[in-house]
Amino acid sequence: MEVSLIQTDVFYKDKAKNLEWVAEVLASCERVGDIVVLPELFSTGYIFESPLDIQALCERYDTSPTISALSRLAAKYSTTIVAGVAEEHKGQFFNSVAVIDGKGLIGKYRKVTQTNIDKQYFSRGDTLFTFEHQGVTFGIAVCFDLWFPELIREYSKLGVEVLLHPANFGGEQSLHISKARAIESSLYIVTCNRIGCDVTTDIVGEYCGKSQICAPSGELLVQFGSEAEIKTVKIAVDPSARKKVIGVDLIAEMSAVSHQLALSK
Template sequence: MDSAGSTTTDETKVKIACIQMQPAIGEVEANVAHSIELINRAAALGAKLVVLPELCNSGYVFKSREEAFAASEPVPAGPTVKAWSEIAAKHRLHLVAGICERDGAKLFNSAVLIGPDGYIGTFRKVHLWNEENLYFEPGDLGFPVFHTAIGRIGIAICYDGWFPETYRLAALQGADIVCVPTNWVPIPGQAKGREAMANILAMAAAHSNSIYIACADRVGTERGQPFEGQSLIVNYTGWPVAGPASRDREELLLAEVALGEARRARNWNAFNQVLRDRRSDLYDEMLGSHIKRGWY
């Protein structure tokens, strides 16, 4: 509030970068080195929140669980998180990146959040897609929202975005933004040349929850599987503020936003507020009634 009691509008803005890249299957050291090159490029352009694709350190299309296990590492003690922590500290930025995580004998398709002072937390993909079920355990950490110096950050991975609960539970916990490391693939019924269905879902989720969504996809074809590209950053209104990127090239998307505006703008008019208007008396058990409210 200013001295007159009115709300100020000069809220600190954060420059977000979504890095669209092409990792190589099993080439962990080279993939991480390449990601650091791209993070350096984003930092040079002023990015303070950087999002990398799903499983960007390991590649995606594993032939066996043994191959996936060989490309995995513990979090946060492994070399990938250490390397990413060093670059985040160097540039004083926050980083969300997909990683093949090993926890004892279990493997998880995970994403880490790292800040200027090091590792902050982990999200484990909740909804596994296709043959991921052969290699990974379903995520067991729920949908945490991490409070950071730049804003409240939620995370989802790829197929999690097909479930409205993913974004709604993040919003109910006060998230300003959900970062989405992803490996989108063509889906049945998709006409040639149409935008990725994931783009449409991200735009709808951002609008219906009043949150920013930043999606970093990969490109290329890996063992016969093509990927969609089309990374994008979506405003809390549901409209893209950067992207969609191309389908087939490595790219860097940038958008400068005031993250806190996502929560302020949830009051659409004198009568309607998108989270407050939920009829939780009718569908309370379906949509996370145990989540603490009052942050939106």
């Protein structure tokens, strides 16, 4: 299984230009992976003057021109693309990730945890999402989601072997947290962060890049710098391994015992 990460700056609020850049990067790539991962909200940016700015850029997934364009690229390179695309659904707006192949949309994940920025713009997702590809079970988490071990444990219980993690973060805490989550839940965690910045009157969001793939052992299979680039990395997943489920059950059991001891004092 090969995974390609596209670490990119974002042409602010210019979906067409962002799609054009992705197409150029894939065309220049020597080897496109079985899975291609793009950052959170790769086609729009993340921080805006007003919620109306990003909400105007959100797309209905059943008629999304961004998803259609990515599907054409997925067909061209015989791959599956995982990309952060702002979503509108029945008058609500979501920080969502679309999973797309050459036939179109496979499914989507709506960010469950919310930063103060997310709360200004988006409704909260409430459902985990998994999909199978080449015998491997994948899950999706977005940026801040990774800070919550309970969410990642639920994915492990669902049999997820590789967690795909589109992100927009500026500090390196998420990189360390990624390593911890990979070890404690025995998952590969594939983090695709962006670079560059979003500038508004009240805030400047700066993004550090440093996308990485962390193995269940905690070993880094790759870590980017702070430039725009694409890298394709082979990961060896053993679908028969159930260590993660045992680990999750043990953690849950220990938590229950700790709770009982606390009540007995």
